Amino acid sequence: MTSYGYFLSSEEFGPAELVRQARLADQAGFTHLAISDHYHPWNDEQGSSPFVWSVIGALTQVTSLPVTTFVTCPTVRIHPAVIAQAAATSAVLTEGRFRFGVGSGEALNEHILGDRWPSAPERLEMLEEALQIIRRLCTGEELSHRGRHYSVENARLYTVPENPPPILVSGFGPQAAELAGRIGDGFVTMTPDRDLVERFYRSGGAGRPVIGGTKVCWGRDRAAAVRTAHRLWSTQLVPGELAQVLPTPRHFEQAARLVTEEMTGSQITCGSEAEEHAATLRAYADAGFDEVYVNQIGPDQQGFFDFYRTEVLPLLRD
Template identity: 65%
Template sequence: MTDYGYFLSCEEHTPQGLVEQARMAEDAGFTSLWISDHFHPWTGEQGQSPFVWSVIGALSQATSLPVQTAVTCPTVRMHPVVTAQAAATSAVLLGPGRFRLGVGSGEALNEHVLGGRWPEAPIRLEMLTEAVEVMRRLFTGEEVSHRGRHYTVENARLYTVPDEPVPVDVSAFGPAALKVAAQIGDGLVTMAPEKQAVERFRSLAGADKPAIGGIKVCWGTDRDAAVDTAHRLWAVEQLPGELNQVLPTPGHFEQAATMVPRGKVAESVVCGDDADAHVAALRAYADAGFARVHVGQMGREQRGFFDFYATKVLPRLAG
């Protein structure tokens, strides 16, 4: 049985707007929340990027839904010790079973801002593995000292920790990252409904570990206008290869997005108000074996989206 949550986009919305969307998501029947964790938006047109940990604190008081970061990079901009403290406090605020930490190896867009060199992909995965090891030790509430290849920790102890360690789910988009996710993660985070990847993850990690996914759509009564919105805001999601990991600024992403034709977005993104199309896109995740999928609405038409999903989409997925 697949659960359906809502994907909060910190790239597009103010902190207050995100909290209001979380309330609307709960009222509409969504059962969980994903929230992105970036320093920059992908493009200036998206226009926002609040500090995710402050927003999670507000969400803990505004909704009863569980929350997961999608995803946090605990390796460069945020040291794993600081990330562990943020995650542990979020878990305490939200309450038992309501917080999962999604982690990934990051993008230069967000992580190079402190001026360090952006490592190659194998090194980023190595750093992520060590960071997760450090965070898991800290979640015990015991004093931790660590001297590894990438991180040094001296006499660090978290005094505010949840009763149970924070679950850590790992993002993966390729074979090497999938192997790492299986080795160090409590679950898999990914955006595409690829059954083969889910089966590979479970064969390596264990059948009881969940695959958790996300998808962005653009609801609207005028499909052409919805496609225009999706192309304007999220053409960057159609960029090939490693561009999303290595481009350093929103300006570079704006330049790269000019290479993505509108037709590519129209083919790849569910746009408009055809309930069958929305239901089919989400059922693809259920068919691929996902335990949970989060759907995010591109653009400003939030109220109409939630009404549409509450009446036309979620009831059909529950059957």
Template identity: 70%
Template sequence: MVSFGYFLATEEFGPARLLDQARMAEDAGFTRLAISDHFHPWNDEQGNSPFVWSVIGALSRTTSLPVTTLVTCPTVRLHPAVTAQAAATSSVLLDGAFRLGLGTGEALNEHILGDTWPPFATRAEMLEEAVEVMRKLFTGDNISHSGRHYTVENARLYTPPNGELPLYVSGFGTKAADMAGRVGDGFVTMGPDTDAIGRFRKAGGEGKPVIGGLKVCWGTDRTQAVKTVHRLWPNEQLPGELAQILPTPAHFEQAAELVTEERVGRNVPCGDDPEEHRAAVGAYVDAGFDEVYVGQIGPQQEGFFDFYRREVLPAIG
């Protein structure tokens, strides 16, 4: 049974608005929440980037829905031991309904302390070791760890997670899918890629959940909705590894000059045609996803939630 959640974009909205959206999502019939974890937005037009762990604490007192980070990088900007403490506290606040989505990160967020941004192979190795460190700490035992990338000395989480705390690993290529199957409790991938899912299953992910999502822009004027996406989220249409290696919002703005409104209109569900939205979300269902998260781009949140409550969720749920 596929479950449908709402994606909270910390890059586009401040803390208070994110809490409002969480309440509206629950009222509209969404059964889960996902939230991004960034230090910077992708561009200045998006204009926000609150600290995700503070927002999660507030969400625990705002909604009864489970929360997943999509995704947290626990390797450079935050040490895995610190990430483990933040995640464990979130688990307790949410009565065990918290899952930690993990990824190898983007230079946009992780270069800020002046650390060298490593190549993917090194970042993947760091993430795998970080998972090992966090799993040890989640036991609540006193642990020490001396590895290639991280050292932990006499560390104990005195407030450990409330029950199991699943670690979902994000990936967009074959190597990442293999690692997710090997070390993760689930797989996060944003496109309805059946090949990646198959690779994940073969690498050890059989029976584990697959999580993904998409952004849309509901509005009664499709042309205006396309313009809104083009203004706020052109980065979603950039190819290849640019999202991992460009270091600043300004660099993303430069690269996004190559993204046209026509490209946005072809690739992002825009407007108020129920069939367009149903087909876009349904592609994830058909690909075998277990959880699908939808995020609304732009200010028309109330209209989006009403539309999905009436026209989309009943037809695909």
């Protein structure tokens, strides 16, 4: 049976508000939390980018819901030996309810130290090597490693969980889905694509969780909700590989000028029709997803949680 969680947007909200939303999600009946990990927002209208590992620590003080990063790039901006420590500590704080969602990243967040932004095949190769390092360090063993992309010398994590956190690998195409099946403890993808799910299973992922997420904009006035979604998240509809290679929020804003309000309204569920919201999430269940995370766009979070608690989640349970 598919379960439904809330997706905390680090691009749109500061740390205190994210903690508040986690409490509201718990009270509304969501069973899991996911949280994005970005250095920059996608555009200046979103306006936030708190350090996710600090926020995860705060979340553990207000809720016992499981938490998954959605997703972290452990390859360029932060060395895998360092991010392993963050993941291990989060697993300890959550008492084993943390899962480490990882992906190959975007230039938007990862180029900030001036490193060359690698090609997609090289990024996947780096991700595979990084996960080898992270998994070994999360056991508490001392590690020295000399690989193609990373070096580690006499590194040991002294604060580690009883069991290493599961690592879920994100992917949006066939090659990434196959990599997730081969090296991941689960698969993260954002579209309800049964073909990708099946490819993940065939590549070794059978029996492992598939999780995904979507954004909606609840509001009594659908036209106003569409305008809010377009203002804040038209960048989500930038096509092709641009999302991986554009370097700054300014560049995303330029590309998103091609995205109209009509396009936004056709791609993002907006308004207050409960069955429409439920159908959006059911599409993931029908595609074989084990968990679906939903994020409310814009400031009316309380209205969204009340709506989902009383109208949408009951439909999904039925």
